[in-house]
Amino acid sequence: xxKSVCAALIMTLLPVTFASSAPQDPLxxxxxxxxxxxxxxxxxxxxxxxxxxxxxxxxxxxxxxDVLLIDVYRNPWLRGHFTLQEEHNNLPNSxxxxxxxxxxxxxxxxxxxxxxxxxxxxxxxxxxxxxxxxSDCWLGWNAIQRAHAWGYHNLYWLxxxxxxxxxxxxxxxxxxxxxxx
Numbered sequence: 369x370x371k372s373v374c375a376a377l378i379m380t381l382l383p384v385t386f387a388s389s390a391p392q393d394p395l396x397x398x399x400x401x402x403x404x405x406x407x408x409x410x411x412x413x414x415x416x417x418x419x420x421x422x423x424x425x426x427x428x429x430x431x432x433x434d435v436l437l438i439d440v441y442r443n444p445w446l447r448g449h450f451t452l453q454e455e456h457n458n459l460p461n462s463x464x465x466x467x468x469x470x471x472x473x474x475x476x477x478x479x480x481x482x483x484x485x486x487x488x489x490x491x492x493x494x495x496x497x498x499x500x501x502x503s504d505c506w507l508g509w510n511a512i513q514r515a516h517a518w519g520y521h522n523l524y525w526l527x528x529x530x531x532x533x534x535x536x537x538x539x540x541x542x543x544x545x546x547x548x549x
Contacts, residue, residue: 396471401513402506403471409504410527416516417499417523422536425498425526435496436488437462440469440511441530443545450545457540459500459526459533463488466545468514469499469507476548481511482518484546493519500526 397403413419420428429435439458443450443466450466458464467473468481489495497520501507512523526532534540 399472401471401510407502407505410506410509412527414509414512414523414525414527417512417525419525419527420498421528422526422533422538425524425533426538428496428498428524432496435498435524436485437498437500438468438485438488438511439464439500439530439543440466440507441501441505442467442470442507445548448548456543458530458543460539460541462543464543464545465511469501469505469509469511471510473514480546480548481514483549485515485518485520489520494522495520496522496524498524498526500529503528503531505529 395402437459439462441456441458441464443452443456443464445451445467452466456464463484465481465484467477470477473481485497489497497515499508499511499515508525508527508529512525515523528535530540
């Protein structure tokens with residue numbers, strides 16, 4: 369009788385044990401990148417970067433005139449062309465690396481992102497880089513993860529991105545994505 373009670377208890381708890389030992393978050397892929405619902409609330413900070421407000425970014429730019437600003441706002445790619453229908457504005461002196469914050473990148477897009485970052489930093493892994501998108505946007509968060517995986521370690525996140533910059537009454541400029549080579 370005791371054996372059958374124990375067996376029943378084990379059979380009841382076994383699925384719970386396996387379910388809790390293998391958490392699956394459908395919002396993130398196996399590599400840890402947010403892979404869906406990019407425009408949704410983000411964490412307040414990023415473990416691999418210093419989070420900035422617009423005024424803090426201005427101060428950083430005064431300290432490091434060469435700080436690299438990278439906008440990772442998406443721009444659909446179809447038949448060899450970017451196809452965003454509306455104008456896109458970003459922070460002055462930014463490099464727009466469209467789609468580099470996507471959760472999963474093809475080999476072509478990975479090369480596009482990595483080559484442009486390497487060229488803009490002259491391969492200096494300590495070069496200060498600020499990633500951004502819009503407010504409530506995971507693309508900048510993903511881009512930081514990716515840059516860190518490439519070895520960059522002086523990373524910043526303008527969490528509210530273009531929207532926070534505009535709300536601070538700071539100028540935006542018309543942008544074009546870096547060319548795909």
